[in-house]
Amino acid sequence: MSRYAERILRDYPLRFKPKEKEAFRLYLMGALRELGYDPKLRSRETALQFGGQVTNVVAGDPETAKLILVAHYDTPLKGVLPPLIMPTRPLTALLYLALPPVLAMLGSFVVSFALTFAVNAPHWTLPLFLALLLAALLYLRFGPAETRNVNDNSSGVAVLLETAAALTPRYRGEVAFAFLDGGFGGMSGAKALRKAYPSTKEKTVINVSCVAEGEELLILPNRNSRWNGELLDAILDSFENGEHTTVFLKTDGLVYYPSDNRAFRRSFAICGVDKVSGFGRLIRPRRATSIDEEHITILKNGLCKLIATYQG
Numbered sequence: 001m002s003r004y005a006e007r008i009l010r011d012y013p014l015r016f017k018p019k020e021k022e023a024f025r026l027y028l029m030g031a032l033r034e035l036g037y038d039p040k041l042r043s044r045e046t047a048l049q050f051g052g053q054v055t056n057v058v059a060g061d062p063e064t065a066k067l068i069l070v071a072h073y074d075t076p077l078k079g080v081l082p083p084l085i086m087p088t089r090p091l092t093a094l095l096y097l098a099l100p101p102v103l104a105m106l107g108s109f110v111v112s113f114a115l116t117f118a119v120n121a122p123h124w125t126l127p128l129f130l131a132l133l134l135a136a137l138l139y140l141r142f143g144p145a146e147t148r149n150v151n152d153n154s155s156g157v158a159v160l161l162e163t164a165a166a167l168t169p170r171y172r173g174e175v176a177f178a179f180l181d182g183g184f185g186g187m188s189g190a191k192a193l194r195k196a197y198p199s200t201k202e203k204t205v206i207n208v209s210c211v212a213e214g215e216e217l218l219i220l221p222n223r224n225s226r227w228n229g230e231l232l233d234a235i236l237d238s239f240e241n242g243e244h245t246t247v248f249l250k251t252d253g254l255v256y257y258p259s260d261n262r263a264f265r266r267s268f269a270i271c272g273v274d275k276v277s278g279f280g281r282l283i284r285p286r287r288a289t290s291i292d293e294e295h296i297t298i299l300k301n302g303l304c305k306l307i308a309t310y311q312g
Helices: 003-011 018-034 090-118 122-142 150-166 169-174 188-196 229-238 293-309
Strands: 040-046 052-059 067-072 175-180 204-208 216-221 246-249 266-276 280-282
Touching: 003 018, 003 150, 018 052, 018 150, 040 188, 052 188, 067 150, 067 188, 067 293, 090 122, 150 175, 150 204, 150 293, 169 175, 169 293, 175 188, 216 293, 229 246, 229 293
Parallel strands: 067 175, 067 204, 204 266, 216 246
Antiparallel strands: 040 052, 052 175, 216 266, 266 280
16 A cells, blocks of 8 residues: 555544544644645534534645545544445435434334333333434434544545645646545535635536545546536546556446535546446445555546646
C-alpha cells in the first residue's frame, strides 16, 4: 500500500468521535503542508448533529479551480446489517437501505407482544413497543463506531493524498481538494462546502469513495454531468485499465450512489465494484482489509492527467 494508506490505517483507523476526527485533521493538515499546499479548515454548525459542527479540510481554491476532488474522511457507525451498495440497481439498493428500520419495527412489535402476552398485560403492549422502537432507532442513529473502515472511506482519502503528492506545481491551481466531514450525517460536510464556496454548484465535483477493492473501477456521472461531452472524453482519455482492474465510465441507465456526490449539481462518483449475480455491480464496504495498490496507481495517474487536460 501507499505510505498515506499505511499511515491512515495504522494510526487513524477510526474517525467517528470528535477527538478522533480532530487528530486526523491535524495529520491531514500536516501532510498537505509538507506537499506544498496551504490547507484550510472550514467549519459549519449543523442541526443534523444536534448543535455539533462539521469541519472540512480544503486545499486549493474551489472558487477558481476547474475540478474539485472530494472524499469524506469520517467513518460510519456500525450497522445491524452488513452494508451493501448497489450503484447500478437503485431499487434494490433503496429497499436494502429500508430494511433496518423495518426490522427494528417488526422486532420491537414481536418482543413487546411476547412479553406482555406472557404476563397477561395487554395494556402495556403499545407503550413497550414504542419504547423498544425508540431505543432501536436511536441505536441505528447513534450506535457504536464501525471498525472496518478500509474501504469507506480511508481508501478515498488515500487516493486524494496520493494525487495531491503526484500533481506538479504547474497544475495545482487547476484543482481543489476537499476532505469532507459529515459523510454519514446527511452529507453535511458536502453541504457545508457548497455553502462556503457557492460556485461549486456549477463546478465539476469528483467524489472518490470505496475504491479499496473490486475488479472494476466504476465512474458514475450524475444526470447533469452525462451531457458534458468534453469532460467525458477527457475521462476516457485519462484513465487506463490495470493488469487486474478495468475502468468503466457508465453513462446509461439508472444509477444511485449514496455519497457526497449527491450534494453537487455536476458531479461524478468513483468507486470499486465486483459483478455479483443478482446484485449487479456490488460494493461490500466491510470486506476490504487493505487498499489495492493498483487502484491507487490507476486513480492517481488518471486524476493527474484529467486535471492537466480538462479545461473546464
